[in-house]
Amino acid sequence: MQKDFHYYATYCAAFIAGYSHEESLDIAYSAQFVDLCSRTLLSKLKAPLSAATTQLQLELMNARTDLVGLQDITRIWASFHFLPGDLRAEGPEKSGRVYRSKYRLICKPNGDLVKDTVDLAKGGSLQAAGIAMHVLADTWAHSYFAGTPSLVINNTNNYFYELFPSDTGYQEKLVDFHHTPGSPDDLEKGIYNNSIYQGSENSIMNLGHGRAGHLPDYSFIRYKYLPAWANYEEIIKDNPHDYYYAFCQMVYALEFLRGLIPQFETGRYAIQAVSPYEEEIRQILEKRQLDACADWKALGEKLSGESVEDFDLNKYQAAYMALPENEKNKSFLGRFFLASLAQKSMVTNKIFKSGNLLAGFSVDYAENGFAGIRDFFKLIEAFAEEARHD
């Protein structure tokens, strides 16, 4: 998903769920910031580097692909962009432990971790809500790919067709993939960019949906392909349908976070609350365009009657840097960093507890005290501070 959904559509979902204009903006800002909070930015802000929620393309090209490097990559991408659907999935018969570990990181909506993510944000900051919305929405867009470099899971081949609805069902058109990073996809000619084939299992090129290009990120597109892991079974991806459910689930989750619903359950959607806007939303989702920001923005402004400002990466940076060290956690970005550390810590722990070491080791503080990466000490300080206030 892109800024159109993570920022503007999240604003709409938050407003429909009952948040105020200002609160909705904060949630939307946090949801979009997940795609921009890289180590490069964090080092500029002198913020904890472990709070990174994404990696820039060149950070990735530079990333180590030894065990430690892969665990670092997996923690970021599995925690925030490719939440695993089933950490105890069986996988193919007679598959080994390493294969199974990767197979279990395949992202799917409505897994246990989605509930854990939303529950973690409950009672937390608006920034935590925004992060949870990003993670939840991406489970729909990034389904069937894993947030770890893996050829055997994330590869695709030439069998890749775009589907166009017609009177008799679907018309198919072979997708023409090119490897020219930076150049935009050509919707008219059906030319899309993707990452180049790399035979190495752990190559960065095999991270997430790189081999399928940006197709999973476009709300209008429908396509079919053969995922590497599905034993030659074809998958049909209907993004307009999936994105609509993602939107309805966001509204449902945000209603829960606001305290309107006692419990968040997977597989449930705020269909009723969204129904007055269904036609407009479906029109935006179906419109064949690379960027739907303008349409979602117009809908957001119609809903709230307020002007929805454009996303500005620099908006909160000066305020964060101006604060003394012991005050930073109270700033907008400080709260975001705490929420991202908490999300990463939780997902890593769940993956580790399932017997899967691909995201690295997790030390349970309650059982073993503090050990490990020092950045996470901020979480303990924050919890202690919270306890003092309570």
Next chain:
Amino acid sequence: MTKIQRIQKILSGLLMLACTILLVAEPEIGLYVVALILGVSLLLSGLRSLIFYFTMARHMVGGKATLYQGIIVLDLAVFTLSMVDDPHFFIMLYLLVIHAFSGVMEILHALEAKRYGASAWRRSLAAGVVNLLVAVGAVVAVVFLHSTADLVFLYAACLFYSACVQFVSAFQKTAIVYIQ
């Protein structure tokens, strides 16, 4: 990282360090040792492809290609090992390709980091320039100076750097803390 993985990293660092010392102490035989290392690496890479196929890629759509790749690389390894007597070309090519690529990547990363205003860009730029210098050094040593010893020292320096990376990595804190 498990304790065994940390020990593996330390052992691999020590092995690299030992090779570095051997190369510096005995540059005469050093070149043959380097060529041998490269040939054996290729052999191991072929075997690795085959193991990868039987453990993972056989579950993958189109995974058979890995099997064929493993067989071809194994063939190539045998061919390389048979040419150990004239290794200048192989080592130069290795140093040139690996370091030129790393150098360009580091410099691009530095430019992006600078655009974001991050302080780390100087370190990346320095690493990129050093990598490019190593690549250029490899070409100069063989094409212009015809100096086997210089090429060996260059390779030894790279090996020393890799050993240091292994040691640093072995002692790095990697566990994530979970607070309920």
